[in-house]
Every structure is written in structure tokens, then in C-alpha cells.
Amino acid sequence: MSRILVPCHVKGTVALQVGDVRTSQGRPGVLVIDVTFPSVAPFELQEITFKNYYTAFLSIRVRQHTSAHTTAKWLTCLRDYCLMPDPHSEEGAQEYVSLFKHQMLCDMARVSELRLILRQPSPLWLSFTVEELQIYQQGPKSPSMTFPKWLSHPVPCEQPALLCESLPDPSRVSSEVQQMWALTEMIRASHTSARIGRFDVDGCYDLNLLSYT
């Protein structure tokens, strides 16, 4: 299944915190990343890939494009997806993750905006985020390969009605010929790129690059 990368604009992470960010001492445990698609029409989302960096849980909300002129609502398509089984330990902390259309809770037919909500309840980590975020949409179906002629038009198996007595056994002849073919193919494939530095003009030397006297 082919996929096409959709150019997106990832806005800076916004930390959600109770109280004033500047004065309070604690580190925020929730971050929000907004992803917009300024140059692209609403598309069908196929896949989201990113590299995790110490995010424990991920929720994704999507705003779909509606045909009518009603304000589009935010829908949750992924709820508390666990990226780190134990938020205090390293497992899953720096993994590459792919999320697919079929894992989402709602239909992703006409996506116009995405919001990723990252949660990291453990106080151990200084910061957390997701990196290398990439959004993919459905690509065209794989083009039909051109089959070699002999595969698409198999020769009907003609049984030589009565093989002449004098003809040799074809299976043994075939095995010998196939081995000869294989040897020739091997030699054709192996060639040395080293040159001996010979410059030949009509069979006699013009220049001696490597001469041994």
C-alpha cells in the first residue's frame, strides 16, 4: 500500500499547567502539539509516524472538514494510547511509532487539523515530546507491472507425440545444458574492474603504463 507524505506545519508545543508557568516550580505533564495543513485540501489520513521522546501517553484529536458551513468540531480519534508501558522506565521512550487509520476511533476521511496531546505523568524526565512527525495519505494503487511476454502467454504444452528413438533423453540433456548456462552466467557476472593499463593501437603498444622489465 503506497503512501504520500502530506506537508504539514507543526506548531510549537504548548504546556498545559495549572497556575502560572513562570512562577510554579513543577514541570508540566501535558503538552499539546497542533498540526495544520495550510497548503493541502482536506485529505484522508492513512498513517502517522513519529519518533517518541519520553512521552508516556498520546491522545489525538482531529478536526474534520464538513461540507456545510457549520463550525467543525474536534473529535477524539485516539485516546490515551500507551507509548511507554512504565512511565518511569526507559521502555518505549525513544521508539519509532506508526499509527494507522484502522486504529483510530473515528473516520479520518477529511482531515483539516490535528492536535496531539502528550502526557508524561512521571517526574523523572526533564522534558518529553514527539519528533519527526510525518503524516501520510493514501497513495495511488501500485501500478500494474508489465509481465514478460512469455509469462502472460504460456505456451500450450505440446507433447511430442512420439519422440524418435534416436533422440537423446531431454531431461538429462537439459540438466547438462543448464549447468553450462550457469557457469557462463557466473563468468559473465564476475568481472574485475582492475585494468592492466594497456593502451593498444592496432595491436601494438602506444603507451606503457605498467611495464615490467
Added chain:
Amino acid sequence: MATVEKRRPTVIPPAGFTDSGRQSVSQAAGATESEEDFLRQVGVTEMLRAALLKVLEARPEEPIAFLAHYFENMGLRSPVNGGAGEPPGQLLLQQQRLGRALWHLRLAHHSQRAAFNSNVTVAYECLSAGGRRKRPGLDGRTYSELLRRICRDGRAPEEVVAPLLRKVQCRDHEAVPLSVFRAGTLTCFVLLEFVARAGALFQLLQDPAAAVADRRVGQAVLDTLEGALQASDAAAPARFLEAGSRLGPDSLALALDRAVGGRRPSAPMTREEFLERAAALFIAKVKPVG
């Protein structure tokens, strides 16, 4: 002291063999050496180990004869006379080197690629070693001579092999690098196997009564092989599949049937002619040196 020394090697695992030797040397200063010591100092353990590795690699049918050849070559490798007497002439030394190189090259079949490559390297070094009157490096004359010897000892007819040698040989005064040497020797060995297979194929094709084959049959087989060898622009796997379908028993039987049914019998084909034509197909695919 002797009983202690003898008991120690059984207690310590084999890796500690040298340790016990070292300790005994330091302890028994001036006392008689143990047997392992003596063998190690003379260098026999190393030599035997190398010999056994060579036997395992080559897997000869007659290991004793193989080992005898091996030790003979080992003896030649050390300084020839130790300075006593007249050193052998340049020609004899050259022949010895050629013989040794040939022996090395025959140790492994060309299909065992890693073993064959290492043998090629050893043979190259043996031929390139500098002597008293010889500069280090492999010259074209020795290389061509070696290729001729390989083909001759492989019992391939002269006319069959000559076109290959013309393509692969180097001029007498040229210096041959290792990659050219390796490619040339590999091509020669593969050609010898190819000619052997072609001979077996001719056995199948020939008339049991006479030693010749029906020309139509032989020509049909060679034409099919030539057709399969022609490079198509498809990628490698598709090309192999196509060749396989052409060379399968069914299509070959069809081709033979067509050949025999269509034409009247003509002059028979001899073994030499068949081998020459088959080898020509092979040699056409060999890249010439240059």
C-alpha cells in the same frame, strides 16, 4: 618435579597449555624440557595445525598423498640449500614456483569461493616473491605460462582453449595485479569445468555406435544455449526464469524434435567440433584483459 609437571597439564584446561610450559621453563632452569615444550619450540605444533586445517579445507580423496605433497612443498619453501652448494638455476626455481602455485590453486574447487580466493592469494604471493635475481611481482610471462599449464593439465584440447588464452593472457613484460590474476585463473578453471560438461553432453547426444552426433541435434542444442545466453533487458531474476524455461526438458525436446523433423540428415558432428563451438559460446562472454 617431573611428576608435578606431568600432572599440571591435565588439571588446567587446554588453553593453559602454554602456561604450564612457561612455568616449567622458569622453574626448571637447566632441567630437561617436557615433551610439549620441545614440540612447541621446534614449531611442530603450529605446522601440524596448519597442515590439518589445509586437509579440512581441501578434503582430498587421498589424504596421505595430499599431506606428503604438502610437506614436500613446505620443505621447498624454506631457504633452499641453507647456503651450502650451488643454488639452483633461475629456470629450476621458476619451475618450482609454478608447480607450487599450481598445487595451491588446485586445492579448492572454484565453487568454494572463499577457499579458492585464499588459495589464489597464496599462489600469487608465491609467484611474486622476490628472489636473488628476480624482482618482486608477477610478470606476464609467468602468468601466461601458468594459465597454459592449468588448461593443459585440465585435459582440455588446445584449439578449444586457445581463444580464451588469447583473451585473458597478459603481455610478457606487463605486471599482473592480484585481481587480474584471480579473474584469469578463475576463468580458466571454470572453462575447464564447462568443457567437461560439454563433453558429457556430447556423450548424451552421440550415436552409441559411432563416436559422432547428428549435426542437427548438436546444432539445435547449441542454438538453444546461445539463445538463453543472450542478454535481455529484463532484470536478473526475470532473465534467469526466462533462460530456465527455454532450457527446460520440454522446450528442449520440442527444439530437438523440430530440428530432426525438419531437415535431412547432414554430415555428422565430431566431438572436437562440438566442444569448440560450445567453448566459443562461453568465451564470447569473457571480458578481455585491458
